[in-house]
Amino acid sequence: MxxxxxxxxxxxxxxxxxxxxxxxxxxxxxxxxxxxxxxxxxxxxxxxxxxxxxxxxxxxxxxxxxxxxxxxxxxxxxxxxxxxxxxxxxxxxxxEAWAQFSVAGPNARTLLQRIVDQDISDAAFPYMACGNVTVCGGLRARLFRISFSGEMAYEIAVPTRYGDALAREMMAKGADLDVTPYGTEALGVMRVEKGHVAGNELNGQTxxxxxxxxxxxxxxxxxxxxxxxxxxxxxxxxxxxxxx
The missing domain is CATH 3.30.70.1400 (Aminomethyltransferase beta-barrel domains)
Incomplete structure (x- = not known):
């Protein structure tokens, strides 16, 4: 993202x-x-x-x-x-100031609970919630509970220079959850399947x-x-x- x-x-x-x-x-x-x-x-x-x-x-x-x-x-x-x-x-x-990642799937919250310092349970952080949080013991971040693909998903942002480190940490912390990276091509397919607006529809004629x-x-x-x-x-x- x-x-x-x-x-x-x-x-x-x-x-x-x-x-x-x-x-x-x-x-x-x-x-x-x-x-x-x-x-x-x-x-x-x-x-x-x-x-x-x-x-x-x-x-x-x-x-x-x-x-x-x-x-x-x-x-x-x-x-x-x-x-x-x-x-x-x-x-x-x-x-350009924020590196932002979509974390999606049934284990999305489980993974982020290992990264985010605050309580992000369903009661504390429901669907369409957002907030300033910290990750990995104090690094400032922004968390949004939103989804492009219609499943359990979040978007997490950290200052750009920490983006690579955060991605590596999430891959390491999610190894037992079968975490896998996915890119914009897969994201594009899933958003179309969900019925969300796709880029080609914003062509100045719709x-x-x-x-x-x-x-x-x-x-x-x-x-x-x-x-x-x-x-x-x-x-x-x-x-x-x-x-x-």
Whole structure:
């Protein structure tokens, strides 16, 4: 997951900012939780998708697709500087600052319990949870309980220079669990089987409805692309929008 775009978004208006750039709502996301988000262009066509985690009251971490990491960051900076300069929000691209790994499968939690210093039981760290943790006796890290492939899975991130060491440690600690590395090709197949949006669908010609995500376009707020996503022919026969 290291190649995914990562953007730290902070400030007292960070939630308001995210509500305006995402089709669905993020200001109501509880601290310590992750939500899947859909971003539209001004013409209502899907720009990008990804997850955004709320690590603190005024602190969010957005992930973008690998291909759109730079483009989304530029888009957010344009919105921040030109559209809504009065908002208290700051952005920084941290894509290269974190090495991030997906740990998936029925033994994912068992392996990570040998690595993460904190309690990550199902009660303490449920599905779609996130948080700042430490690993291997004190190394700072970020943990997200999310999955590309629909199974028990987590994403764990450490500062980039420790990425190789963490990967080797997880392979060693998981030897008795038959741990095995898997790459983006396998990940791509599994996400398609699960029905998640794949990179080829974000080609600048698809709408939320095309991808079965029409319910993510909230009608309770305004956001970039909201009005034009409701164009009659663009939404014909499916009923665009919801109370998300």
């Amino acid at each position: 290291t190649t995914l775009g990562k953007i730290d978004i902070q400030g007292t208006d960070a939630g308001v900012f995210l509500d305006r750039v995402y089709a669905n709502t993020f200001s109501t996301l509880p601290v310590g939780k992750v939500r899947y988000g859909l971003m539209l262009r001004e013409d209502g066509i899907v720009m990008d998708d990804g997850t955004t985690a709320r690590l603190g009251e005024n602190e969010y971490v957005m992930t973008t697709t690998t291909a759109n990491a730079v483009g989304v960051f530029r888009h957010l900076e344009f919105c921040r500087q030109c559209l809504w300069p009065d908002l208290d929000v700051q952005l920084i691209s941290t894509t 709408t939320a409805l095309n991808m079965g995500l029409g319910k993510m376009v909230s009608k309770k707020k305004d956001a970039i692309g909201m009005v034009l996503s409701q164009r009659e022919e663009l939404a014909r026969g499916t009923g665009c929008g919801s109370s998300a």
